[in-house]
Amino acid sequence: MISSIFRYFLKVFSIYKLYEHLLTTEVKKAEIPTHIAIILDGNRRWARKHGMQPWYGHLRGAEKAEEVLDWCLDLGIKIVTMYVLSTENLKREKEELNKLFEIIEEYLRRALKSEKIHRYKVKVKAIGKLDLLPENIRRLIEELEMSTSNYNSHYLNIAIAYGGRSEIVEAVKKIAEDVKMGKLKVSEIDEEVFERYLFTSHLPKQSPDLVIRTSGEIRLSNFLLWQSAYSELVFVDVYWPEFRKIDFLRAIRLYQQRHRRFGR
Numbered sequence: 001m002i003s004s005i006f007r008y009f010l011k012v013f014s015i016y017k018l019y020e021h022l023l024t025t026e027v028k029k030a031e032i033p034t035h036i037a038i039i040l041d042g043n044r045r046w047a048r049k050h051g052m053q054p055w056y057g058h059l060r061g062a063e064k065a066e067e068v069l070d071w072c073l074d075l076g077i078k079i080v081t082m083y084v085l086s087t088e089n090l091k092r093e094k095e096e097l098n099k100l101f102e103i104i105e106e107y108l109r110r111a112l113k114s115e116k117i118h119r120y121k122v123k124v125k126a127i128g129k130l131d132l133l134p135e136n137i138r139r140l141i142e143e144l145e146m147s148t149s150n151y152n153s154h155y156l157n158i159a160i161a162y163g164g165r166s167e168i169v170e171a172v173k174k175i176a177e178d179v180k181m182g183k184l185k186v187s188e189i190d191e192e193v194f195e196r197y198l199f200t201s202h203l204p205k206q207s208p209d210l211v212i213r214t215s216g217e218i219r220l221s222n223f224l225l226w227q228s229a230y231s232e233l234v235f236v237d238v239y240w241p242e243f244r245k246i247d248f249l250r251a252i253r254l255y256q257q258r259h260r261r262f263g264r
Contacts, residue, residue: 016246020246023246024075026253027252031256032075033210034079034205035077035078035203035208036080036211036252037082037223037227037228038080039211040061040214041240042214042239043239045239046060046061046239047060058099062104062106062107063241064240064243066107068248073120073122078155079154079157079204080154080155081156081159081200081224082158083162083223084158084159085128085159085160086162087132087162087166088163088222101133101137105136105140108137108144109140111124112144118148122153123149123156124144125156125202126145126160127157127162127199128160128162141160152204155202155204159223159224164223167198174197175197198227200227207231208231210231210232210251211224211233211234212234215237215240232260234251
């Protein structure tokens, strides 16, 4: 009985790996997106589905984020933006938030020691209202940003305590201040100038080619509202901890099959 079950799972695994290989080969033949943004949704629902505490869903979600970054680097994707924590998420129960911050702290420390981050020369930057985060998290973010500040081969943006509307409001405030100080004329303000004031201004390409959201929800949830105006959107009907490489590759293949017109 055990032997037959083992053979069944071995067969299924072999078929999965073959399909993954075929998808990878197919995707590599077409244009790979330069910038992929991902909404990591469904950690808590995945945990409830399996009868676990919400924090365990966040832990599995952090493990998956690390895995997906590896997939992106292996495919040669230059820019990855991950929506880790929204400003709205900060209103959750204190117990859950404390556990979530413990997980974030652990994975920031792992990133500091990551051989792959340094081998691929990944510039890491947190985008959001970082002043809302605990001091230990802010300190680790600063250390990680400093240790990768000279890299420009790849970019990892961690959207944490982030909100798209808040980002736009902050940009408007900075522009108003520069106009007031005489550093900028109202007549000089256009889309290109406005983008210099966004959290993503450090990127060679601010607008994602592709935005992926897991968990089956079909909305952006206040994520990169300015930058994603002409992004291709793919919604995947699996919770983030269950997100497989074939789901990732299918999303990229779907992007490759679309004809981007940018409103024209």
